[in-house]
Amino acid sequence: MVNISMLRPERKAAPGAPPARVRIRPGRGYRVFQVVNALVLTGVVVVTLYPFINILAQSFSSEHAIETGRVNLIPHGLNLTTYKTVMSDSMFWRNYRNTVEYTAAATFVSMVLTTCYAYVLSKKQVKGRGVLIGIAVFTMFFNGGLIPNYVLVSQLGLRNSIWAIVLPNAINVFNLLVMKAFFESLPGELEEAAAVDGLSTYGILWRIVLPLSKAVLATMILFYAVTYWNSWFSAFLYMDRSELFPVTVYLRNIIAGATVGADNGTAGDTALQIAANIQAVTIVLTVIPILTVYPFIQRYFVSGVMLGAVKG
Amino acid sequence: MNAASSMNAPSSMNALTRRKILTAAAGIATVAVAGCGGGGSSKTNSDLSGNRVGAMDKFGVGDQFKATAPITFPIMVLSNPGYPYDAKWLFWSELTKRTNISFQPTVVPLSDYNQKRSVMVGAGNAPTIIPKTYHPAEEAFIAGGAILPVSDYLDLMPNFKDKVAKWNLQGDLDQLRQADGKFYLLPGLHQDVWADYSIAVRTDVLQKLGLSTPQTWDDVHSMLTAMKAAHPNQYPLSDRWSSTPPGPGANSLLSVLGTAYNTQAGWTYQHSTWDANAGKFVYTGAMDQYKQMVQYLHTLVSEKLMDPESFTQSDDQAKQKFATGQSFVISANAQEVINSYRKGIASIPGASVAKIPVPIGPAGAVKVGVRTENGVMISSKARNSKNFVAMMQFIDWLWYSDAGELFAKWGIEGTTYTGSVEDGTFKLAPDVTWAGLNPKGTKNLQVAYGFFNGVFAYGGSTKLLDSQFPTEELAFQNVMNSRRTLPLPPPHPLSATDREQATLWETTLLDYVNQQTLQFILGRRPLSQWDQYVSELKARNAQQYIDMINKAYQDYKQKHG
Numbered sequence: 078m079v080n081i082s083m084l085r086p087e088r089k090a091a092p093g094a095p096p097a098r099v100r101i102r103p104g105r106g107y108r109v110f111q112v113v114n115a116l117v118l119t120g121v122v123v124v125t126l127y128p129f130i131n132i133l134a135q136s137f138s139s140e141h142a143i144e145t146g147r148v149n150l151i152p153h154g155l156n157l158t159t160y161k162t163v164m165s166d167s168m169f170w171r172n173y174r175n176t177v178e179y180t181a182a183a184t185f186v187s188m189v190l191t192t193c194y195a196y197v198l199s200k201k202q203v204k205g206r207g208v209l210i211g212i213a214v215f216t217m218f219f220n221g222g223l224i225p226n227y228v229l230v231s232q233l234g235l236r237n238s239i240w241a242i243v244l245p246n247a248i249n250v251f252n253l254l255v256m257k258a259f260f261e262s263l264p265g266e267l268e269e270a271a272a273v274d275g276l277s278t279y280g281i282l283w284r285i286v287l288p289l290s291k292a293v294l295a296t297m298i299l300f301y302a303v304t305y306w307n308s309w310f311s312a313f314l315y316m317d318r319s320e321l322f323p324v325t326v327y328l329r330n331i332i333a334g335a336t337v338g339a340d341n342g343t344a345g346d347t348a349l350q351i352a353a354n355i356q357a358v359t360i361v362l363t364v365i366p367i368l369t370v371y372p373f374i375q376r377y378f379v380s381g382v383m384l385g386a387v388k389g
Numbered sequence: 390m391n392a393a394s395s396m397n398a399p400s401s402m403n404a405l406t407r408r409k410i411l412t413a414a415a416g417i418a419t420v421a422v423a424g425c426g427g428g429g430s431s432k433t434n435s436d437l438s439g440n441r442v443g444a445m446d447k448f449g450v451g452d453q454f455k456a457t458a459p460i461t462f463p464i465m466v467l468s469n470p471g472y473p474y475d476a477k478w479l480f481w482s483e484l485t486k487r488t489n490i491s492f493q494p495t496v497v498p499l500s501d502y503n504q505k506r507s508v509m510v511g512a513g514n515a516p517t518i519i520p521k522t523y524h525p526a527e528e529a530f531i532a533g534g535a536i537l538p539v540s541d542y543l544d545l546m547p548n549f550k551d552k553v554a555k556w557n558l559q560g561d562l563d564q565l566r567q568a569d570g571k572f573y574l575l576p577g578l579h580q581d582v583w584a585d586y587s588i589a590v591r592t593d594v595l596q597k598l599g600l601s602t603p604q605t606w607d608d609v610h611s612m613l614t615a616m617k618a619a620h621p622n623q624y625p626l627s628d629r630w631s632s633t634p635p636g637p638g639a640n641s642l643l644s645v646l647g648t649a650y651n652t653q654a655g656w657t658y659q660h661s662t663w664d665a666n667a668g669k670f671v672y673t674g675a676m677d678q679y680k681q682m683v684q685y686l687h688t689l690v691s692e693k694l695m696d697p698e699s700f701t702q703s704d705d706q707a708k709q710k711f712a713t714g715q716s717f718v719i720s721a722n723a724q725e726v727i728n729s730y731r732k733g734i735a736s737i738p739g740a741s742v743a744k745i746p747v748p749i750g751p752a753g754a755v756k757v758g759v760r761t762e763n764g765v766m767i768s769s770k771a772r773n774s775k776n777f778v779a780m781m782q783f784i785d786w787l788w789y790s791d792a793g794e795l796f797a798k799w800g801i802e803g804t805t806y807t808g809s810v811e812d813g814t815f816k817l818a819p820d821v822t823w824a825g826l827n828p829k830g831t832k833n834l835q836v837a838y839g840f841f842n843g844v845f846a847y848g849g850s851t852k853l854l855d856s857q858f859p860t861e862e863l864a865f866q867n868v869m870n871s872r873r874t875l876p877l878p879p880p881h882p883l884s885a886t887d888r889e890q891a892t893l894w895e896t897t898l899l900d901y902v903n904q905q906t907l908q909f910i911l912g913r914r915p916l917s918q919w920d921q922y923v924s925e926l927k928a929r930n931a932q933q934y935i936d937m938i939n940k941a942y943q944d945y946k947q948k949h950g
Contacts, residue, residue, distance in 0.1 A: 144733050146709040168473060224511045231514055314508065317495040319474050326498055330470040333500030 129364075135357035136160070143353040159354045163362065168319065169327060173362075176323040179312070180305040183243040187301045188294070190247050191256060196282055198253070199260035217250045223314075230315055241315035242308075242323075249304070252297050259293040260286065299374045306367055328359050437545075440777035443489075450551045454786035454793075456489035456779050463516035465509070466494040467502050467844050471835065478839025483801060490783050510535050510768075517771040517780065520844050523763045524565055527574040530766070531567060532885060537767040538571040545778055546785035548793075549575070556580050561760045563880040568941075570949040575784065577762025577848030584756050584869040586641050587747045589721035589730055593739050594619075605749045606649055606685065609718075613694035616717055626689065627716035628699035629707035630656070637903035638700025641720040646685065648757050649750025652678040654906075660895055661938045663878030670881065670938045672931045674902035675923045681751065686910045697911055708733060714740070723862045727825050743861070746868040757875040762847045787845065794849040799856070800840040815856045825859040880949075881942035894934045901929055 103111070130150050135143050139154030147153045163169060197203060198210055221229070226245065235241040263286060271285045287294065309325035316322055443456040468474035474496045485491045495516050497505045502521065509515040510530050519536075530536045543550055553559060558578055565572040588609070595602065595612070598619055603609045616625035631638035636655035643655025653659050653673050661670040673679060689695035696716065699707070710716045712733030721730065721744045734740040747756070765784060771777055787793040799806045805821050808814030817823060822830030823841060835841050851870065858866060883891055905922050908914035914922075 141732055141735065144708065144729065145712045145736065146705070223508055227508050227512045227514070231512065313498065313501055314505065317497075319468055319496045319498075322498070326500075330468065330473075330498035330500045333470065333498070 132357045132360050135354055136361045138354060138357075140352045140354050143357075156354065159352075159358045163355060163358045169324065169359070169362075171320055172322050172324040172327045175321065176306060176325065177366075179239060179242050179323055180302055182239055183246065183305045184298060184301045186243050187247050187249070187252075187305075188298060191249070191253050191297065191301075192287070192294070194248060195253050195256035196260055196286065198257045201261075213248070213250050213253055227314060236315045237317055237321060242305075242311050245311060246305075246308070249301070252300055256293055256297060259290060263289060295374050299371075302370075303367060324363055328363055331359055332356055437778055440772075440775055442775040442779065444776070444778035444782055448782045448785075449547045451790070451792075452547075452786075454488050454782050454790075456776075456783065459485075459489050459491070460776050460779055461491050461493050462518055462776075462780055462783070463493045463495065464518040465506065465516045465520065466492070466496050467499050467521045468496050469499050469835075469843060472833070472839070472842070475839060479800070479804075480797075480839035480842065480845075483796075484787070487796070488783060488786065490779075515768050517768045517774070518784070519766040519768065521763055522574060522766050524574055524576065524761070527766050528567070528888075531573055534769055536573050537769050537772055538569075538573055539575050539767055540566075540571045540573075542781055545781035546575075546789065548785045548789040548791075549578070552578050552789060556760070558760060560877050564759060564877060565761065566880050566882055566945075566949075568882045568884050568945070570945075574764045574766055575788070576764035578789065579760040579762065579848050579854070580851045581854075581870060582756050582758035582760055582874050583854060584747060584758070584866075584872075585722045586645055587721060587744050587865070588642070588645075589719055589726050589742050589744045591717040591734070592741045592743050594717045602745050603748055604746075606646070609748050610685075610689065610694070613689065613718065614692070617692070617694055623715055623717075624696035625694055625716060626699070626718040627696035627702075627707055627710045628720050629702070629704045630720055631700055631702060631707075632704070635899055635903070637907045639720070641722075642699075643682075643686075645720075645747050646682050646750065647679075648755065649748065649752055650678045650682040650685075651750075651752035651755075652676050652682060654679065654682060658899075658902075660898060661878070661881075661935060665876070670878070670935055670942065672926065672935045674898070674906070675926050675931060678751075680916070680919055683906055683909045684916060687912060687916065690910055691912050700907055700910070712736075723858070723865070724824070727859075744865055746865055752875075754872045755875050756869060756872045759877065788848070791850070791853075794846070794853060796840075797845040798841055798849070798853065800834065800838055805834060805838055805840060810850075810853050810856045813852075813856075824857070825862075826857070879942060880945050881938050882945060883937070883941050887937055887941065891934060891937060894930045897929050898926065898931060898934065901926065 127150075131148070134148050134150055134152045136159065137152035137155055137157070138148045139156045142148050142153035194209075194213070198206060198213075200206070203209075220226070230236060230241050230245065235244065267285060267289075268281050271281045276284065307325060309323065309329055312321070312323045313326050313329075316326075443458050443460045445452070445454065445457065448454060466474055474494070476494075481492065493516075495509070503526065506515070506519060506522070507529070510519070511533075513535065515535070527536060553562060556578065561578075562572065562576070565574055565576060567573065590602070590612075594616060598615050600612055600615055603612045613625045617623075628639040628642050630641040633640050633656050635658050636643050640655035644653075644657040645655075647654035647657065653662055658673065660673055662673045662676060664671045686695070690697055696702075696710070707716075707719060708729060711719045711730060714734070714737050719730070723744060726742060726744050730742045734742060765788065767780075767784075771780060774780070787797060795810060799810075799815070799817075804818065806815060806817050808816050817827045817830065817834065819827070820830050821832050821834050821838075822828060823834040832838070840846065855863060855866060905914065905925075909916055909919075909922075
């Protein structure tokens, strides 16, 4: 939640004056604004949090209580066996491990490639810079489409390997441009000084630029990691064996199982319905890691985006 | 980059409408033309000399298929979240033992099976055996030549031909035929129409009010009136299945009512209905029978017997109303009664629920339906494989022979079941459980063994089907089995260009029929304006549409009839 005190006008003490209580009393209009602001934002928090807390409550509730619609914010008919059941499914953990591996590898590759590309693009003296930017931006608006992409990945022999997930998505152009803007905003004098002191181009990038860019790096890592953690489509498309799926595909299948159940009159396949509490437990278990990491990176996240936006 | 957009693209979990699927599939078919270069469909049935490796010399009805050498076939396998794919299933190893065939599976989650199938077929990369395809999904792949016209190769499939002849399924198969007279999907075959959907009623409320189980839709009306009199503040009927296309809402109820009135509605709505007396097709939404059906529902709503929210609410809302005793009647199938309704009302003391035999309407004691199920497509490239004949024989054995169907459904005698389906002594092994059968068993037939897998087990004789029902459902089936099955409409396949035009018309017409059906039922538009509504349909090309269908019917009759 946004800290409202940040929005207050800064206190300014007159030079030389004793540190007295020089407090500007907020005007009436401003106080009304604060109240309205707090109310609106509290509303937003409630609306955003409600579905999550509801799922959390469902995950601890009995199936019967969910079916009869009695679960809102507090678990009804407390039940932990669902957690035990889901956690004892070896395929769930197998897929969970895949998600961690895919996310780690893909984020690493993405960061290396995006950083290098963005750094080059940030140097105005590089010849052909316009073309390089053009190539990147072009892919933002046009793409080959589903089947050509599939054919390409198949022909490269990437199917059923981690590279099918890592490589096609390695550079996100939006992230690239944000990073480029950040690098451009670093004072050129720093790099010139480093060059005078004898650092090579790579040395400058590694020892000067990157340490100064922790904010944007953390932000980008978060962006990429969350995207890869949540992504399911490329894995679904390029992986042909269930032991290669990430947990998102597992989860998606479980949730679909409940909705597809009675599709059309031709119910030849007795599609088993997955109980609502199993869905809830799987969702909770899948979301937890990202949720726990988020608050710690959030401060970089906020300042990083602001830096990129303001200076870029 | 480009794939980044596809990463987040289809995040919507809603069921795709048929229209969307068709549009997407049409696009894919176009690509498939380029991708496959019309590969492989030029050879005819006559020359199979180079394709007989592993095949049996003599393979007839009742023979156990066993390849003369071990063969592996690539296959697409749908992984159902209820019983996720497992390479260790007894099904696979036993299948290999019996037939010498093993699979190289591409495992696809149920959630997006159709999309992956489209991409793989479109990219020319599909496994040779592509099961779990519902007609008319196969039509999208025909133009590209990616799938085999299987009707050319039925001579390799003695069991299939035997069942078609024995159960008189020619008319059902005709529904699958394209304008060239061939069909491209090997459907599952049922001996009889399987009626599953009806309405479920709170039997304890019936008893309390001294009512007997309603036999006709008029009885249903009196039953609801009696319930209303006893509980004036409640809607006795609150329905579900409103989000499944193509109907306007309460789609299961409309579907069974449609049959009772000799028309089509709800999720079995078809734009054209065969009028046997006139010998031509008529536009369904403009039929008098359709009007009578709408009239009936309008009466229910106007007398406050049916919850007007029935047509818009989610399934969960409807189930909650039923579970909390706010409503007493709801649409149902056998699974839902056991899995959901009965569990739901458990907290109401003395409450009980049962699915009643489909009430009878003006059409009499009839049932209607296609006896073909989802089925198997074969990639065109398989035709050039040296194992082609063996593959067709294998498919014939597994999906169409009595032994294969029994094996895929119930597994191995002595291990997963005992007794015989034929004489009704069939029983699951004591430790094996499936759906309502043997609820105390510890091993689930599907999860632990891989039998009764929706990819392999469907179709078959009525006896085989009946073996899966608990006593209660068997009683329902016995009533339904005694009803007369209506004949299916004659084939009227459209050419590719006509189909495109028809789809355009259907889109507007369907929206309008649904919208106005709802208006009439809810009383927002008086039924006195029916004739005006019919002319509004004409203004939306209903007549041209029906003319096109009738012409297609005539053309097909001349060429292939």
